[in-house]
Amino acid sequence: MYVDVILPVPLADSYTYFAPPEMEAQISVGALVTVEFGQSRRLSGIVGYIRQAPPQSLNKIKPILAVETAQPVVRQPQIPFWEWISQYYLCKLGEVYNAAIPSGLRADSPISYTARKETFIRLSGAYANNNLNDAFQKITRSAKQEQLLLAFMQYSRAAKGEIAKKELLAKSQATSSILNSLIEKRILETFDKEISRLQVYGEEVETLNKLNDYQQTAYNEILDRFSGKDVCLLHGVTSSGKTEIYTHLIAKTLDMNRQVLFLLPEIALTAQITTRLKKFYGDRLGVYHSKINENERIEIWNNLLTDTVLSVILGVRSSIFLPFRDLGLIIVDEEHEPSYKQQDPAPRYHARNAAIVLARMHGAKVVLGSATPSIESFHNARTGKYGYVQLNKRFEETELPLIMPVDVKELRRKKQMKTLFSPLLIEKMQTALTNGEQVLLFHNRRGFSPTLVCKICDWTPKCTYCDVSLSYHKYANHLTCHYCGRVYKLPQHCPECENAALKPWGFGTEKIEDEIRTLFPSVAVARMDSDTTRNKKSSEEIISHFEAGETQILIGTQMIAKGLDFAKVSLAGIINADSLMNFPDFRAYERAYQLMAQVAGRTGRRKTHGEVVLQTSHPDHPLIQLALNHDYEGMYAMQSEERQLFRYPPFSRLINIDLKHKKDDVLREASAYFCAILREKLGDRVMGPDKPAVGRVQNLFIRRILLKIEAKASVRTLREILEKAQNRTAQVAEFKYITMAFDVDPE
Numbered sequence: 092m093y094v095d096v097i098l099p100v101p102l103a104d105s106y107t108y109f110a111p112p113e114m115e116a117q118i119s120v121g122a123l124v125t126v127e128f129g130q131s132r133r134l135s136g137i138v139g140y141i142r143q144a145p146p147q148s149l150n151k152i153k154p155i156l157a158v159e160t161a162q163p164v165v166r167q168p169q170i171p172f173w174e175w176i177s178q179y180y181l182c183k184l185g186e187v188y189n190a191a192i193p194s195g196l197r198a199d200s201p202i203s204y205t206a207r208k209e210t211f212i213r214l215s216g217a218y219a220n221n222n223l224n225d226a227f228q229k230i231t232r233s234a235k236q237e238q239l240l241l242a243f244m245q246y247s248r249a250a251k252g253e254i255a256k257k258e259l260l261a262k263s264q265a266t267s268s269i270l271n272s273l274i275e276k277r278i279l280e281t282f283d284k285e286i287s288r289l290q291v292y293g294e295e296v297e298t299l300n301k302l303n304d305y306q307q308t309a310y311n312e313i314l315d316r317f318s319g320k321d322v323c324l325l326h327g328v329t330s331s332g333k334t335e336i337y338t339h340l341i342a343k344t345l346d347m348n349r350q351v352l353f354l355l356p357e358i359a360l361t362a363q364i365t366t367r368l369k370k371f372y373g374d375r376l377g378v379y380h381s382k383i384n385e386n387e388r389i390e391i392w393n394n395l396l397t398d399t400v401l402s403v404i405l406g407v408r409s410s411i412f413l414p415f416r417d418l419g420l421i422i423v424d425e426e427h428e429p430s431y432k433q434q435d436p437a438p439r440y441h442a443r444n445a446a447i448v449l450a451r452m453h454g455a456k457v458v459l460g461s462a463t464p465s466i467e468s469f470h471n472a473r474t475g476k477y478g479y480v481q482l483n484k485r486f487e488e489t490e491l492p493l494i495m496p497v498d499v500k501e502l503r504r505k506k507q508m509k510t511l512f513s514p515l516l517i518e519k520m521q522t523a524l525t526n527g528e529q530v531l532l533f534h535n536r537r538g539f540s541p542t543l544v545c546k547i548c549d550w551t552p553k554c555t556y557c558d559v560s561l562s563y564h565k566y567a568n569h570l571t572c573h574y575c576g577r578v579y580k581l582p583q584h585c586p587e588c589e590n591a592a593l594k595p596w597g598f599g600t601e602k603i604e605d606e607i608r609t610l611f612p613s614v615a616v617a618r619m620d621s622d623t624t625r626n627k628k629s630s631e632e633i634i635s636h637f638e639a640g641e642t643q644i645l646i647g648t649q650m651i652a653k654g655l656d657f658a659k660v661s662l663a664g665i666i667n668a669d670s671l672m673n674f675p676d677f678r679a680y681e682r683a684y685q686l687m688a689q690v691a692g693r694t695g696r697r698k699t700h701g702e703v704v705l706q707t708s709h710p711d712h713p714l715i716q717l718a719l720n721h722d723y724e725g726m727y728a729m730q731s732e733e734r735q736l737f738r739y740p741p742f743s744r745l746i747n748i749d750l751k752h753k754k755d756d757v758l759r760e761a762s763a764y765f766c767a768i769l770r771e772k773l774g775d776r777v778m779g780p781d782k783p784a785v786g787r788v789q790n791l792f793i794r795r796i797l798l799k800i801e802a803k804a805s806v807r808t809l810r811e812i813l814e815k816a817q818n819r820t821a822q823v824a825e826f827k828y829i830t831m832a833f834d835v836d837p838e
């Protein structure tokens with residue numbers, strides 16, 4: 092028997108091995124096996140395909156060394172789904188396997204699964220048939236032992252005569268020495284039992300909240316769209332109750348004994364929604380993201396594999412890889428969020444787009460939810476590819492927030508910008524705080540300031556390994572590289588001119604916090620950005636303190652703009668809207684609009700009318716005007732025209748190819764060579780090679796090639812062209828160590 096094994100290496104898609112006769116019975120598609128790879132590496136691979144006929148050349152085929160799991164660790168259609176990802180996103184099957192399977196399932200992993208065990212109590216053998224008269228006879232002289240035995244009988248009845256030792260002691264309020272006496276008398280005995288790490292929801296599940304009229308209409312419309320389309324875009328203004336609608340769609344799917352995947356873009360958002368969904372689905376709801384530990388991850392995986400309890404998974408992008416039995420519905424909430432795209436390493440997949448393909452494989456429906464849909468999804472709805480449902484009334488019919496632009500250029504000219512905050516923003520903050528309301532301050536840059544600069548000669552400190560200025564973090568009192576994470580000491584003086592006066596240039600969230608604390612010394616302030624949320628707990632704490640009103644002002648980056656629901660926020664400040672628009676990226680305006688709308692949407696969610704102070708040097712800019720008028724369709728029209736003209740998505744498909752090497756001259760030649768080969772077939776669809784904005788990261792120089800391919804072009808043909816060009820380049824001796832990374836549909 093010959094089998095093709097998918098291995099966690101970025102070389103070929105799979106490798107053929109030989110199964111010795113004694114193993115044949117145990118081998119099935121999806122089973123994990125140990126094989127030798129190269130000279131002496133042992134790897135865990137997954138059986139992808141069992142060959143009917145032996146491969147053409149039989150020499151050098153090695154045997155499988157061991158079968159790790161006779162039962163498959165994946166379900167249909169997972170392997171075809173991996174194949175689609177590797178084809179479309181231009182990576183190897185092994186890279187998808189590596190990302191998809193929890194590493195703890197594999198024998199070659201240093202962290203393998205350990206079951207959680209707990210000590211349990213049961214009746215010992217002689218009394219197991221409930222012949223307890225003898226037992227009570229033995230302890231007539233000890234009232235406490237008698238009480239404990241009665242308590243044991245009472246609490247263990249519901250659980251097949253077993254109870255955790257901890258639980259028994261807590262409930263009976265007995266001491267362990269009393270328990271030990273019963274064990275010594277061989278009435279009770281202890282044993283170890285594997286227990287689940289998945290949280291048990293101890294309470295009764297509740298019935299769903301009734302939908303209001305608008306929500307009910309939208310719900311019915313979604314079901315109606317589903318009769319003709321597989322994907323429906325739910326375009327609902329912030330605070331319109333999209334989650335309520337989701338809960339009803341989930342319940343309907345569960346009633347059909349099918350499963351649900353609920354995708355969120357950020358871990359930070361899971362806590363709030365978990366609490367809301369647990370009430371309705373109890374233990375059937377599982378939560379899956381990168382910050383749960385490996386053992387928990389494996390328990391969720393196995394629970395789905397054996398179809399034990401879980402039937403709704405709430406998770407971030409990697410949950411598309413879980414072994415679902417039968418998905419009936421996938422919800423992609425905040426579908427426009429760029430964090431659905433995996434950046435590094437490969438597979439660089441887009442979870443929203445991959446989820447749509449996964450749904451098709453399961454025969455499931457997809458709801459894409461957003462207040463500010465991506466241009467791509469809105470385009471698909473406009474052209475009839477997706478169904479479309481709009482929800483433009485807010486919950487409790489609060490009005491959309493009032494956005495007030497402030498011309499900071501003008502204020503600076505009049506010397507009225509003494510801090511980072513305009514007089515209007517300060518006044519509005521004072522009013523909100525006096526009224527016991529809360530304030531959000533948004534800025535898209537973390538750290539104290541983007542960099543330090545020499546007042547005399549304009550020198551700025553740069554990372555030794557990346558071509559990028561270092562960010563200044565005042566509290567930690569150091570400089571960091573936001574690309575490679577390296578930390579540098581503060582220079583005492585400028586190395587160019589010996590001047591000692593280095594001053595911060597520009598500002599980040601840390602500086603905003605600094606100034607707010609000076610301005611409002613008695614107000615509780617918190618900051619939420621990737622510096623303050625290194626672990627999952629810290630972001631949950633920041634959010635729950637703010638929810639509880641223990642902090643009044645929350646300062647943050649993108650993180651605070653996304654989907655969070657705060658009841659008492661009446662004011663938001665966008666400290667510098669221009670910095671959102673000035674990105675050298677075709678999506679800059681779309682993103683800037685989305686962020687402004689999302690920040691605004693966090694205000695006025697319960698009855699109070701929300702206000703937003705938007706600081707900009709260009710109050711007349713068309714995009715700012717569109718944001719003030721909540722004119723999403725206007726933004727779409729403007730962007731769609733531009734993108735059609737310059738061949739950007741959704742009218743073309745983009746592929747970034749980054750070539751890297753430690754020597755710049757070798758890289759320059761190799762990129763030109765590779766590009767020339769591509770142009771033979773692809774002509775003017777090839778742009779570059781160019782130096783990207785950051786031309787060196789981690790001591791490797793980078794050249795970028797951009798492909799603009801017709802949206803309907805064949806994925807397979809393109810892949811062949813790219814592979815051939817890559818192989819021809821690699822055959823040139825001096826280009827051998829050039830690395831190439833393909834990023835399809837970059838965000």
Ligand SMILES: [Zn+2]
Nearest residue numbers: 545548585588
């Ligand atoms: Zn200097």
Ligand SMILES: [Zn+2]
Nearest residue numbers: 554557572575
């Ligand atoms: Zn660096």
